[in-house]
Amino acid sequence: MNDSTHGIRIRPGGPADAPAILDMLDSAVAWMNARGNTEQWGTTPYSKKPGGVARVERYTTENSPYIAELDGTPVGALVLDTGPSPQMPIAPAGEPERYVRLLVSDRRYAGLGVGEALLARAVEETRRAGVEVLRVDCWAGGGGELVAYYERNGFTRTDRFLSEAWPGQVLARRVG
Secondary structure, eight states: OEETTTTEEEEEOOGGGHHHHHHHHHHHHHHHHHTTOOSSSOSSOGGGSTTHHHHHHHHHHHSEEEEEEETTEEEEEEEEESSOOTTSOOOOOSSOOEEEEEEEEOGGGTTSOHHHHHHHHHHHHHHHTTOOEEEEEEEOOTTSHHHHHHHHTTOEEEEEEEETTEEEEEEEEEOO
């Protein structure tokens, strides 16, 4: 799938993409911290968090990763699964679902629609699997900007949750 507006190409990912995904996650933490957001992902680079590298490696081997590229450079990543992380206090959908386990973009390419292109691919893959609901959970703190982002991309709020002190929001999008 190509995004004709900005030349974004999305391809299936794999284990060789783990270092690029970790770099994007590390830069996202630095970007958030530079804007005063230390609550969403903390202050430790993702690659230095206990279990961070192993989690990304699992994403690329046990889940369905997709990489957004611009001129051959990885600029975003999406990881789809058949449900939420078992570590999260989230109720099952009650029907088959696809679940966005990770959505991250390289902040140097902000404004080009990388996240939107990856979410469009998630919708496409969900439909292709014959599944009618795509869900995601996200940080609901701050001013709610991340929740609003998903709402702008066709998702509707469902359940709120608290994971330790981390406020979360589950959102769903019907794709059938």
